[in-house]
Amino acid sequence: MSDVSTAAENAPSPTTGASPLLKVEEISVRFAGVHALTDVSFQVQSGELFAIIGPNGAGKTSLFNVLSRVYQPVSGKVTFDGHDLLRYRAHQVARLSIARTFQNLGQFPNTPVLDYLLLGRHTRMRSGILLGGIYLGPTRDEERKNRAYCMHLLELLGLERYANIPLKLLPYGLQKRADLARALALEPKLLLLDEPVAGMNLRESEEIASAILDIKEQLGVTQILVEHDMALVMGIADRVLVLDFGRAIAQGTPTQVQADPDVIKAYLGEEFGEKAVSGGNGANVALPDANDREGA
Amino acid sequence: MAYFIQLFFAGIAQGCIYALIGLGFSIIFKASEVINFAQGELLLVGAYVVSAGVFEWHLPFLLALVAGLVVTVLIALLFERIILQRMIGRPVFSILMITIGLDIILRTAVIIIWGSQQIPAASPFNTISGINYGGVHFGANDLWTIAVTIVLCAVLFYFFRYTRYGLAMRATALDQEAALAVGINIRTIYALAWGIAAAIATIGGVFLAIDSFAIDPTFGGAALIAFPAIILGGIDSISGAVVGGIVIGVIQLLTAGYESHVASLLGAGIHEITPYIIMILILLIRPYGLFGTRKVERI
Amino acid sequence: MSLTATEQKTHASAQPPRFLGSRSRWLGFGIGVLLVIMFFSFASEDWFSIVNYTMITAIAALSLNVLSGYAGQISLGITFFMAIGAYTAALLGGTPPTSPLDPQGFGLSFLIWLPAAGVAAALVGALVGPVALRLRGFYLAIVTLALVFIGQYIFMNVAPITGGPQGRSFPIPGFGDLAFNQQNDYFGIAFTAGQQYFALILLVLILSALFVANVMRSRAGRAFRAVRDHEVGASIMGVNLFEAKMGAFILSSFLAGIAGALLASYTSYVTPDYWSLTLAIQFVAAIIVGGIATIWGSILGAAFVFGLPQVIDYFSLLPTSSNSGGLTSGNLNALIYGALIIIFLLFEPEGVIGLVRRIQALLHKSNRAKAEGGEPAEIIDLSSGPGSSVNLEDAAPVKGDSE
Numbered sequence: 001m002s003d004v005s006t007a008a009e010n011a012p013s014p015t016t017g018a019s020p021l022l023k024v025e026e027i028s029v030r031f032a033g034v035h036a037l038t039d040v041s042f043q044v045q046s047g048e049l050f051a052i053i054g055p056n057g058a059g060k061t062s063l064f065n066v067l068s069r070v071y072q073p074v075s076g077k078v079t080f081d082g083h084d085l086l087r088y089r090a091h092q093v094a095r096l097s098i099a100r101t102f103q104n105l106g107q108f109p110n111t112p113v114l115d116y117l118l119l120g121r122h123t124r125m126r127s128g129i130l131l132g133g134i135y136l137g138p139t140r141d142e143e144r145k146n147r148a149y150c151m152h153l154l155e156l157l158g159l160e161r162y163a164n165i166p167l168k169l170l171p172y173g174l175q176k177r178a179d180l181a182r183a184l185a186l187e188p189k190l191l192l193l194d195e196p197v198a199g200m201n202l203r204e205s206e207e208i209a210s211a212i213l214d215i216k217e218q219l220g221v222t223q224i225l226v227e228h229d230m231a232l233v234m235g236i237a238d239r240v241l242v243l244d245f246g247r248a249i250a251q252g253t254p255t256q257v258q259a260d261p262d263v264i265k266a267y268l269g270e271e272f273g274e275k276a277v278s279g280g281n282g283a284n285v286a287l288p289d290a291n292d293r294e295g296a
Numbered sequence: 297m298a299y300f301i302q303l304f305f306a307g308i309a310q311g312c313i314y315a316l317i318g319l320g321f322s323i324i325f326k327a328s329e330v331i332n333f334a335q336g337e338l339l340l341v342g343a344y345v346v347s348a349g350v351f352e353w354h355l356p357f358l359l360a361l362v363a364g365l366v367v368t369v370l371i372a373l374l375f376e377r378i379i380l381q382r383m384i385g386r387p388v389f390s391i392l393m394i395t396i397g398l399d400i401i402l403r404t405a406v407i408i409i410w411g412s413q414q415i416p417a418a419s420p421f422n423t424i425s426g427i428n429y430g431g432v433h434f435g436a437n438d439l440w441t442i443a444v445t446i447v448l449c450a451v452l453f454y455f456f457r458y459t460r461y462g463l464a465m466r467a468t469a470l471d472q473e474a475a476l477a478v479g480i481n482i483r484t485i486y487a488l489a490w491g492i493a494a495a496i497a498t499i500g501g502v503f504l505a506i507d508s509f510a511i512d513p514t515f516g517g518a519a520l521i522a523f524p525a526i527i528l529g530g531i532d533s534i535s536g537a538v539v540g541g542i543v544i545g546v547i548q549l550l551t552a553g554y555e556s557h558v559a560s561l562l563g564a565g566i567h568e569i570t571p572y573i574i575m576i577l578i579l580l581i582r583p584y585g586l587f588g589t590r591k592v593e594r595i
Numbered sequence: 596m597s598l599t600a601t602e603q604k605t606h607a608s609a610q611p612p613r614f615l616g617s618r619s620r621w622l623g624f625g626i627g628v629l630l631v632i633m634f635f636s637f638a639s640e641d642w643f644s645i646v647n648y649t650m651i652t653a654i655a656a657l658s659l660n661v662l663s664g665y666a667g668q669i670s671l672g673i674t675f676f677m678a679i680g681a682y683t684a685a686l687l688g689g690t691p692p693t694s695p696l697d698p699q700g701f702g703l704s705f706l707i708w709l710p711a712a713g714v715a716a717a718l719v720g721a722l723v724g725p726v727a728l729r730l731r732g733f734y735l736a737i738v739t740l741a742l743v744f745i746g747q748y749i750f751m752n753v754a755p756i757t758g759g760p761q762g763r764s765f766p767i768p769g770f771g772d773l774a775f776n777q778q779n780d781y782f783g784i785a786f787t788a789g790q791q792y793f794a795l796i797l798l799v800l801i802l803s804a805l806f807v808a809n810v811m812r813s814r815a816g817r818a819f820r821a822v823r824d825h826e827v828g829a830s831i832m833g834v835n836l837f838e839a840k841m842g843a844f845i846l847s848s849f850l851a852g853i854a855g856a857l858l859a860s861y862t863s864y865v866t867p868d869y870w871s872l873t874l875a876i877q878f879v880a881a882i883i884v885g886g887i888a889t890i891w892g893s894i895l896g897a898a899f900v901f902g903l904p905q906v907i908d909y910f911s912l913l914p915t916s917s918n919s920g921g922l923t924s925g926n927l928n929a930l931i932y933g934a935l936i937i938i939f940l941l942f943e944p945e946g947v948i949g950l951v952r953r954i955q956a957l958l959h960k961s962n963r964a965k966a967e968g969g970e971p972a973e974i975i976d977l978s979s980g981p982g983s984s985v986n987l988e989d990a991a992p993v994k995g996d997s998e
Contacts, residue, residue, distance in 0.1 A: 094833025107825035123833035132813035133806040388732040400933030563752030572741035
């Protein structure tokens with residue numbers, strides 16, 4: 001990694017100088033002979049909007065899968081909110097207030113939007129089979145309150161008309177939005193956004209970008225964003241981690257990373273110009289930086 | 297000692313039958329990822345047609361055998377072409393159940409046509425033919441079963457290794473999309489797989505029928521024992537199906553043979569469930585069987 | 596892009612779905628009650644026999660739907676759990692043996708043996724659960740299938756409880772001397788055997804259906820469906836897969852045990868080979884035909900697979916059974932539900948209920964919000980959303996409902 005990046009990694013984050021909410025140390029993931037991740041380290045401060053970028057196969061989703069405890073790293077350590085995250089199992093991660101959106105949707109096609117959000121609140125509710133079967137009393141109260149809460153959330157995200165519509169019937173952009181709502185329903189401390197604008201047009205991407213910034217500024221939720229869309233990432237992220245072939249090759253603010261010669265060499269140059277889907281610019285045009293948020 | 301060898305030999309023969317049935321499951325699974333619950337009923341239909349051929353239409357045994365093969369292969373092909381083709385991409389439960397639906401229809405059809413009583417099984421051998429050696433009787437049917445199984449395995453081995461279609465089937469089993477990309481006609485491959493599986497199952501069924509002297513509509517249930525066999529061997533392994541089948545057959549017969557010694561402790565009929573107990577134990581320890589490959593899940 | 600704020604509204608869809616939420620539902624309920632009363636008062640014993648038997652199988656179908664339909668755990672082994680329930684009932688409620696060869700029985704009341712049947716089956720389900728939980732799809736199906744065979748072997752060999760291959764008789768529910776299988780007087784009114792059984796079975800069916808429906812509209816039910824649809828996704832959202840699957844197994848086994856006890860009691864004498872794979876498959880056929888993961892589907896499916904052949908028998912449309920082949924009511928029915936399994940799975944995976952819903956949707960086209968056209972609503976100000984100091988109590992006020 002270049003000097004610029006190392007300095008940025010070790011510098012205190014702009015928001016606070018306190019200990020990081022998430023600390024990832026030397027994480028390596030291997031399966032079937034493939035080195036998905038090798039000695040990846042980074043930190044995320046509370047309230048930060050942290051982005052992880054890199055070409056396909058760089059290991060971004062593998063990293064998320066480690067945080068979701070779906071993958072087992074062969075080495076390394078992860079500390080979240082004071083907890084040794086690697087000691088937790090997949091379903092316990094949500095209880096720690098880490099929420100994650102899905103990269104590819106279609107896992108729950110027949111679930112109505114409101115039920116999907118309620119599923120997101122699974123760890124915030126308590127009724128089991130016995131109470132649920134009886135229903136009257138604690139479960140009914142719980143259902144009412146949580147439904148109202150989720151409807152409120154749907155309103156805020158402009159989805160209230162779709163409350164009883166199965167997810168598969170929604171246009172893709174709205175499905176992604178519903179997935180975001182579902183992750184927010186958990187009331188997370190850390191939100192993992194897995195390619196939130198994949199497959200979206202410019203306007204939809206901007207809407208999601210605004211929502212992400214609102215989540216940061218108005219809700220103070222820490223977010224880690226995995227993305228291909230360079231314009232989005234550079235436009236809104238506080239700090240960026242660049243992965244390539246499972247290794248971290250740069251870390252720092254968007255400006256620092258854009259200028260990093262390793263990054264340009266490995267990723268930003270010709271490849272970026274060919275990425276039509278992300279709506280990115282050609283290699284020669286200056287990328288929007290954090291100050292450009294209101295424009296475009 | 298002679299008793300042990302007798303049992304062991306019979307066990308191998310029985311195991312060969314399970315191997316043949318298991319091969320049928322395995323070939324279909326490798327080609328199209330489908331578990332054909334109706335395999336047992338294909339067996340049933342095959343055995344009934346052969347018996348009907350011999351006793352009702354007075355055909356010579358071999359001709360009746362051919363008739364049985366033709367009927368079952370036809371049913372398998374029709375089912376695959378008309379019904380299964382439309383179920384591609386559907387969840388496992390649905391496909392499983394659809395084969396169960398076929399299972400129900402086939403068995404009921406047999407009952408409607410031939411009734412629910414036993415009918416004699418057609419056999420080209422008389423009951424005592426065979427070789428006697430060292431106090432052990434090597435029955436003709438058992439000998440033929442083992443011989444035919446060996447031949448069939450050799451044929452299949454040659455087919456999969458050296459012929460175009462065999463190669464195509466292996467390619468399809470490995471990666472359907474890639475096979476499509478190189479121009480393999482997947483529909484033909486599926487049809488081939490189902491046809492071969494039906495034929496092998498029928499042959500196994502005929503040997504089983506001869507062994508049982510009489511068949512009734514519950515005969516197809518014998519195919520269920522093939523499940524422990526293929527799980528033992530690994531569901532996507534052809535050689536595993538054979539090995540698994542033989543192991544299960546031997547264990548089952550040895551258990552049956554010595555059952556009387558433990559009957560007071562374990563009760564009657566333990567030999568019928570030993571294969572299943574073994575299967576459950578294997579699934580607890582090695583869910584993919586002895587030779588099966590572990591699926592790598594991509595999230 | 597600018598953000599705009601809009602007023603909060605109270606939404607009907609914020610309410611949990613209610614069973615009697617609308618006028619048409621109340622009407623349906625009323626008609627149903629009326630039909631039940633009329634049936635109860637005027638039906639013949641033959642019809643009671645058909646309906647009672649069908650209702651018992653409906654309870655079993657419901658239990659299977661809980662496990663396989665809602666929670667997605669393929670099971671071919673329902674008859675094993677039904678048998679556990681039946682033999683528990685027999686042990687606790689059967690007449691005490693008069694000779695050493697008779698099977699055991701403690702002569703307890705059905706108020707004890709019926710729930711105990713459920714509990715015993717649930718306990719066995721809790722034991723079997725962890726084994727099955729490690730397996731999926733085909734492997735799970737095979738293991739549950741093996742359970743049926745292993746169960747039959749056990750039942751054949753535990754003669755003191757099951758009567759061995761000869762089978763045994765099963766206890767009749769009743770209050771002391773007032774056994775349900777004979778006409779009795781209650782409060783001066785005579786009730787036939789059919790009526791007494793009807794009342795008991797209907798009560799159990801209604802309680803079971805209500806319980807399951809409640810579970811499915813609450814947190815546990817959502818977890819079941821999530822596990823069915825996508826296990827990894829469900830875990831990421833915080834669903835404990837083990838707990839969810841175990842819960843489904845236990846609830847399902849409990850209901851299966853009760854159904855088994857009622858079935859054996861109603862049949863009154865059963866041999867161990869009754870609890871067969873064939874019977875288990877019939878239940879699977881029932882939930883496919885009726886509708887996977889629906890309450891009414893379980894009932895309709897059971898009516899079709901189990902009730903219809905009896906109705907055909909009643910009208911002597913076909914011979915009841917025959918050894919020499921030919922079409923009998925049983926054969927024809929098997930042929931039909933075998934074909935229906937294939938047809939429904941091909942074209943309407945939600946079974947009869949799915950068909951009904953499609954027809955309903957066609958008739959009420961306007962209810963479907965147009966998800967396609969029009970501008971999606973804008974994302975509003977998130978400042979009053981989660982993470983802020985919003986208290987759940989302060990969220991959009993909910994109109995009180997009279998449940």
